[in-house]
Amino acid sequence: MNADLRTRLGSLRLPNPVVTAAGCAGSGRELAQFFDIGEIGAVTTKSLMLEPRAGRPAPRMAETPSGMLSTTGMQGPGVDVFLQRDLPWLLSRGGRAIVSIAGSSVGEFGELARRVSEAEGVGAIEVNLSCPNPADPAGRHFADDAAQAATVVQTVRSHARSDVPVLAKLAADAPDVVELAGACVGARADGLTMINTLRGMSVDTRTLRPAVAGGMGGLSGPAIRPLAVGCVFRVHEAFPEVPIIGVGGVRTGTDVLEFMAAGASAVAVGTVNFSDPSACTRVLREFTEALDARGVSRVSEIVGAAHRAGAGV
Secondary structure: OOOEOOEEEOOEEEOOOEEEOOOOOOOOHHHHOOOOHHHOOEEEOOOEOOOOEOOOOOOOEEEEOOEEEEOOOOOEOOHHHHHHHHHHHHHHOOOOEEEEEOOOOHHHHHHHHHHHHHOOOEEEEEEEOOOEOOOOOOOOEHHHOHHHHHHHHHHHHHHOOOOOOEEEEEOOOOOOHHHHHHHHHHOOOOEEEEOOOEEEEOEEOOOOEEOOOOOEEEEEOHHHHHHHHHHHHHHHHHOOOOOEEEEOOOOOHHHHHHHHHHOOOEEEEOOHHHHOOOHHHHHHHHHHHHHHHOOOOEHHHHOOHHHOOOOOO
16 A cells, blocks of 8 residues: 655645755755655755855864754855756756745845745745844844744745745744744744754863854754654644644654654654765655555544544554
């Protein structure tokens, strides 16, 4: 038996729920030599900014127990190069694009949303709210304040084409992730992605200096998966009609099953791509096998199953 793997994120229809996580696959080129990127649900691009950015100096990554600490400083070519070079290439390979955007002001988010949504072939816009807000006197990220996050999402939604879903990416180290989710949904987010990396630090004990440039970095990998699954569960419980992309430490098909049972409609594969660049298709195959072993005919049957007592799935 082969289960029906189709899923939806608002108006975006995907052939299966396995997507890449932003920042872990570029715009698809890095992984295309290992598998057909058209086989997975979608490629979530590295977060775009308006202008090119060189990013932070090395070292940008450090291995941690069951995870990875990273700090790229939003390195990238800028939106013009992406729209002229990277997006057409991705679409030519049969890939579906979820475009992640990041801004240093509310106005930048709006301009990015306008320009990205005008391009043909953009399936959805993911709003990276874990960006420092220069206007905040405490130097907090947009995701640290529900009202600021809502302002960004509302601005993106008003500047984007109405048929392009807007997904707000949430951080688990916000004061209250359910409150943050509610603010974004109230600002007309079509869906949510959770969770972003967690702010953390690692010290190189040989040099007694921070292991990554800038000191603090974003923690990803299996170490954060239970926290990510818990966030998805809590937010799905509060907003069961809102589609969620679950992300955080996915390595296997059963990890996808776990996230979807907690309430995710799609699941992103991230850090494991650095050690296993063909992980996406392996994870998709393992997930399909897990569904078949349980006699599941449609992937929608397992979304939120952990909330249903005696679901029997």
